[in-house]
Amino acid sequence: MEPDTFAFGSTIVSAFQVGRIFSGGGADIGFATSTNSGATWTSGFLPGITTFQGGGTSTAASDASVAFDAAHNVWIISSLALGTQFRVLASRSSDGLSWQNPVTVTAAGSPDKDWIACDNTAASPFFGHCYVEWDDPSANGLVWMSTSTDGGLTWGPALNTADSVQGIGGQPVVQPNGTVVVPIEDVFGSDMLAFTSTDGGATWNSHVIISNIIDHFVAGGLRTSALPSAEVDGAGMVYVVWQDCRFRTACSSNDLVMSTSTDGVTWTAPARIPIDAISSTADHFIAGLGVDPATSGPNAHLTLTYYWYSQANCTFATCALNLGFVSSQDGGSTWSAAKMIAGPMSLAWLPDTFSGRMVADYISTSYSGGKPFAAFALARANSAAVFNEAIYTTAQPLASSVTSAQSLHLTSKTEKPVPNAKSDHGQRKFYDEDGEYPIPPRRKYLRRSARR
Numbered sequence: 001m002e003p004d005t006f007a008f009g010s011t012i013v014s015a016f017q018v019g020r021i022f023s024g025g026g027a028d029i030g031f032a033t034s035t036n037s038g039a040t041w042t043s044g045f046l047p048g049i050t051t052f053q054g055g056g057t058s059t060a061a062s063d064a065s066v067a068f069d070a071a072h073n074v075w076i077i078s079s080l081a082l083g084t085q086f087r088v089l090a091s092r093s094s095d096g097l098s099w100q101n102p103v104t105v106t107a108a109g110s111p112d113k114d115w116i117a118c119d120n121t122a123a124s125p126f127f128g129h130c131y132v133e134w135d136d137p138s139a140n141g142l143v144w145m146s147t148s149t150d151g152g153l154t155w156g157p158a159l160n161t162a163d164s165v166q167g168i169g170g171q172p173v174v175q176p177n178g179t180v181v182v183p184i185e186d187v188f189g190s191d192m193l194a195f196t197s198t199d200g201g202a203t204w205n206s207h208v209i210i211s212n213i214i215d216h217f218v219a220g221g222l223r224t225s226a227l228p229s230a231e232v233d234g235a236g237m238v239y240v241v242w243q244d245c246r247f248r249t250a251c252s253s254n255d256l257v258m259s260t261s262t263d264g265v266t267w268t269a270p271a272r273i274p275i276d277a278i279s280s281t282a283d284h285f286i287a288g289l290g291v292d293p294a295t296s297g298p299n300a301h302l303t304l305t306y307y308w309y310s311q312a313n314c315t316f317a318t319c320a321l322n323l324g325f326v327s328s329q330d331g332g333s334t335w336s337a338a339k340m341i342a343g344p345m346s347l348a349w350l351p352d353t354f355s356g357r358m359v360a361d362y363i364s365t366s367y368s369g370g371k372p373f374a375a376f377a378l379a380r381a382n383s384a385a386v387f388n389e390a391i392y393t394t395a396q397p398l399a400s401s402v403t404s405a406q407s408l409h410l411t412s413k414t415e416k417p418v419p420n421a422k423s424d425h426g427q428r429k430f431y432d433e434d435g436e437y438p439i440p441p442r443r444k445y446l447r448r449s450a451r452r
Contacts, residue, residue, distance in 0.1 A: 001016060001017050001020055001026070001351075001358060001359060001360050001377040001389065001391070002016055002017050002062070002063070002064070002360045002361050002362060002363075002377070003015065003016035003064070003360070003362075003363060003364055003375035003376065003377065003391050004016070004064055004065045004066050004362065004364045004375070005066060005364040005365070005366040005373070005374075005375045006066040006067055006068055006075075006366055007366040007367060007368040007373070008068040008070065008120070009368075010034075010035060010036055010037045010368060010369060011033065011034065011035050011068075011075075011095075011096050011368075012033065012034045012037070012038055012366060012368050012373055013031060013032075013033045013066050013068070013075055013077070013096040014031065014032045014033070014066065014364070014375040014391065014393075015029055015030065015031045015046075015064035015065070015066050015077045015079070016029070016030050016031075016032075016064055016375070016377075016391045017029065017030070017061070017062055017064065018030040018045065019052070020351040020353075020358065020387075021060050022351070022352060022353060022354070023060075023354070024060060024062065024082060024353070024354075025060030025061050025062035025080070025082045026060060026061060026062060027050060027052040027053070027060065027061075028045045028046065028049060028050045028052050028053040028054075028056075028061055029045070029046040029049060029061045029064045029077065029079045029091075030043060030044070030045050030046070030391070031043065031044055031045070031046060031077065031096075031099070032375070032391065032393075033095075033096040033097055034368075034373075035095075035096070035097075037368040037369045037371065037373075038368060038371070038373045038393065038397060041393070042097055044097075044099075046061075046077065046079070046091045046099050046102070047099060047100075047101055048091075048100075048101030048102055049061045049079065049081055049089060049091075049102060050081070054101070055101075056081070057083065058081035058082055058083040058085075058087070059082060059083040060081075060082040060083065061079050061080065061081055061082065062079065062080045062082060063078075063079060063080040063112070063113055063114050063115075064077055064078070064079045065077065065078045065079070065114060065115045065116045066116070067116040067117050067118045067130060068118060068120065069118040069120070069128060069130050069151050069152065070118070070120040070122075070127075070128075071118075071119075071120070071122075071127050071128025071151070072128055072150065072151030072152075073094065073151075074092050074093065074094060074151040074152060075092065075093045075094070075095070075096045076090050076091070076092055076093075076116060076118070076130060076151075076152040077090070077091045077093075077099070077116075078090050078091075078105065078114045078115065078116040078132050079091065079102070079114065080111060080112065080113075080114055080134075081102075085107055086107075086109070086110050086111050086112075087104050087105075087106065087107045087111070088104070088105040088106045088111045088114045088132060088134050088146075089102035089103065089104060089105060090102055090103050090104075090105055090116070090132070090148070090152045090155070092151065092152050092153070103152065103153065103154070103155070104155075105132050105146050105155045106134070106144065106146060106155075106158050108136075108158065109136040109138050109139055110136055110137055110138035110139075110436075110437075111134040111135070111136055111144070112134060112135055112136065112137055112168070113134060113135055113168050113169050113170070114132055114133065114134040115132070115133050115134075115169075115170055115171050115172060116130060116131065116132045116133075116172070117130070117131055117171075117172040117173055117174050117180070118130040118131070118174065119174045119178055119180075119200075120174070121174070121176040121177075121178070123176070124174075124176060124177060124178035125178050125200065126178040126200035126201075127178075128149060128151070129147055129148070129149055129174075129178075129200050129201055130147065130148045130149075130151070130152055131145060131146070131147055131172045131174070131180055131197075131201055132145070132146050132147075132148075132155070133145050133170040133171075133172050133182055133184075134170075135166070135167055135168050135169075135170070135187075137168075137436070137437040138437055140166055140187065141166035141167055141168055141187035142160060142164060142165075142166055143160065143161065143164075143165050143166060143167050143170060143184065143195075144158040144159065144160060145158070145159050145160075145161075145172075145182075145197070145201060145204055146158050146159070146201075147200065147201030147202075156201070159201075159203070159204055160204065161195045161204040161205065161206055161207060162203070162204065162205055162206045163206035163207060165184070165186075165193065165195055165206070165207040166186065166187035167184040167185055167186050167187050167193055167207075168184070168185050168187060168225075168227070169184060169185045169225070169227035169228060169361075169362075170182045170183065170184035170228075171183055171184070171228055171229065171230040172230075173230050173231060173232040173238055174232065175232055175236035175238070175264075176234070176235070176236050177236060178198070178200065179196055179197070179198050179236075179263070179264060180196060180197040180198075180201065181194055181195075181196050181230075181232070181238050181261070181263075181264030182194060182195050182196070182204075182264075183210065183228040183230045183238070183240040184207075184228065185213070185225065185226060185227055185228060185242075186213075189213060189225065189226060190212060190213055191209050191210075191211070191212050191213060192209070192210040192211050192212075192213055192226075192228060192240065192242060192259070193207045193208065193209055193210060194207065194208055194210050194240075194261070194264050194265075194267070195207040195208070195264075196263075196264040196265065208264075208265055208266075208267070210240060210259050210261075210267040211259055211267070211269065211270050213226045213242065213244060213423070214244055214245055214246040214251065214417075214421050214422055214423050215242075215243055215244050215245050215251070215254055215423050215425075216243075216245040216248070216251050216252065216253050216254045216283065216312065216423070216424055216425075217423075217424055217425035218243075218254070218283060218285050218309075219283070219309065219312060219313060219314050219315065219319055220309075220314055220315060220316045220318075220319035220347050220357070221316050221347070221356040221357055222285075222319070222321070222347060222350075222356055222357050222358075222359070223353055223355045223356040223357060223358040223359075223361070224243070224285045224286055224361075225361070226242045226243050226244065227242065227361060227362060228240050228241070228242050229241045229242070229287045229288055229289040229362065230289070231289050231290060231291035231302075232291065232293075233291050233292070233293065233295060233296040233297070233300040233331070234292075234293050234294055234295055234296040234300075235296035235297055236262060236296075237260055237261070237262055237296065237297060237300065237331070238260060238261045238262075238264060239258060239259075239260050239289060239291060239302065239332065240258065240259050240260070240261075240267075241256050241257065241258045241273070241287045241289045241304060242256070242257060242287065243255070243256055243257075243284060243285040243286070243287065244256070244257040244270060245421065245423070245424070246270070246417040246418060246421040247272045247278050247412075247415055247416075247417055247418065247421075248278060248418065248421075249418055250424070251421060251422065251423060251424040252281075252312060252313075252424075253280075253281065253282060253283040253284075253312035254283050254284050254285050254312075255272045255273065255275065255276075255278070255284055256272075256273045256275065256284050256285075256287050256304065256306055257270035257271060257272055257273065258270065258271055258273055258289075258332055259271075260331075260332070271332070271412060271413070272412040272415055273304065273326065273332075273335060273412070274335055274410040274411060274412040274415075275306070275308075275324070275326055275335075275338045276338065278415065281310065281311050281312055281313070282308055282309065282310055282311075282312065283308060283309045283311075283312035284306050284307075284308045285306065285307055285308070286306060286307045286359070286360055286361070286362065286363060287304060287305070287306045287363075288304070288305040288306065288362065288363035288364045288365045288374060288375075288376070289302065289303075289304050289365060290302065290303045290304075290305075290364070290365030290366050290367055290372050290374070291367070292367040292370060292372070293367065294367075294370060296331075297331055298330055298331050298333070299329070299330065299331065300328075300330070300331040300332070301327070301328070301329055301367070301370075301372075302327060302328040302331070302332055303325060303326075303327045303328075303365050303367075303372035303374070303398050303399070304325060304326050304327070304328075304365070305323065305324070305325045305341070305363055305365050305374040305376060305398075306323070306324060306325070306363075307321055307322065307323055307359060307360075307363075308321075308322050308323075308324055309321065309322070310322070316347050316348075316357075319346075319347050320343065320344030320345070320346070321343060321344060321345040321346075321347060321350075321359065322340065322342070322343030322344050322345070323340075323341040323342045323343055323376055323378065324338050324339060324340050324341055325338070325339055325341060325365075325374065325398050326338050326339070327372070327398065327399060330409075333411065333413075334409035334410060334411045335409070335410045335411070336409075336410070337410060339398075341374075341376070341394065341398075342376075342378050342392070345359075345378065345379050345380075346379075346381070348382070349379035349380065349381060349382055349387070349388070349389070350379055350387075350389070351387055351389070359377050359379070360376070360377050363375065363376045363377070365398070371397030371398075371399055372397055372398045372399055373393050373394065373397055373398070374393060374394065374398060375391055375392070375393055376391070376392060376393075377389055377390070377391055377392075378390065378392050
């Protein structure tokens with residue numbers, strides 16, 4: 001579960017949890033790699049992380065994220081090692097198929113929710129810099145960044161932002177000029193934030209608020225949160241998508257909304273992605289945005305995958321979990337009609353965690369050769385006590401699945417948020433979703449977080 005992807009040239013690398021463990025993480029980090037733009041795939045497990053695979057010492061692993069460093073011609077998967085000591089790790093490969101034992105990015109505190117990105121623009125002053133972000137729930141969600149300039153072999157000191165921002169689920173992206181932009185959900189789940197670095201990770205600026213978060217509590221006890229899905233186009237436009245109910249009367253269900261920025265400082269107001277009419281009963285969540293880096297601005301190509309219910313007010317017994325996608329050929333100004341990928345799935349088919357049944361905290365979409373490919377978790381009926389869940393992609397790129405009737409240019413430009421909209425759920429009790437780090441009662445906030 002919980003796959004990330006990255007594509008460079010004809011190679012696509014995905015990484016994900018395998019063997020989910022109730023108390024947090026999985027038995028190892030798996031990978032699946034295509035060297036021919038998604039035609040065929042080779043899969044395996046990362047060595048040297050857990051006791052279950054490859055001689056590692058940790059009891060679980062989580063939060064895999066993928067990057068490619070074009071300056072050093074190396075693939076890097078960051079992940080979280082769990083056990084008596086929590087560590088952020090970086091696993092390296094020259095081809096995406098054979099992986100070395102990991103190096104440690106940090107072993108301080110209780111790191112969580114790591115993410116990695118590299119500067120792949122040859123003209124950038126920081127070409128070849130790679131950046132890993134994580135938060136520490138044992139320090140009230142304090143956010144850290146570390147930089148590598150040698151292809152992930154070594155990592156610099158862990159740094160905070162100038163204002164010591166707290167949050168969860170940050171996703172760094174790098175603009176062509178070398179600016180690093182990190183959208184992140186704030187520690188209370190009430191705002192979507194962003195912070196930047198303009199000096200190659202030597203310092204990190206104070207955060208700005210992209211928007212407040214107004215979201216619907218997803219039914220059926222499914223684990224999910226308004227974590228950002230962030231991407232950047234070829235000219236440096238940054239796109240951030242999250243689940244939000246501000247366009248729905250009484251916050252009855254979530255849409256997916258998008259905000260954009262050219263500098264990581266000034267952001268557009270969230271616009272609803274018109275997957276369904278605002279009068280529908282559908283609920284949308286866990287977004288995986290992909291942007292074709294060969295396109296930009298009003299011609300940028302976007303593909304968005306997501307999970308959804310047809311009935312937002314379902315129960316554990318009645319919720320039917322589906323997977324779908326929409327696409328845009330004009331930078332998100334208009335969108336195709338929604339297309340079903342898979343489903344429905346019963347929530348009983350999903351592994352359980354402290355914070356509910358889990359299909360993923362995130363999914364991912366990447367472009368290779370101008371075509372979008374997504375990685376996502378799908379479950380089938382259990383075989384007795386054994387779960388039947390795996391990571392999938394589509395046999396053809398997602399754009400090939402869109403018929404002419406589904407290529408309609410749908411827009412939400414005239415839609416306005418409901419006045420005085422607010423979330424429909426109570427306060428979060430923990431900095432983390434596994435219930436290890438309680439927030440003191442005096443702290444007030446709006447929603448849950450995601451944890452491992």
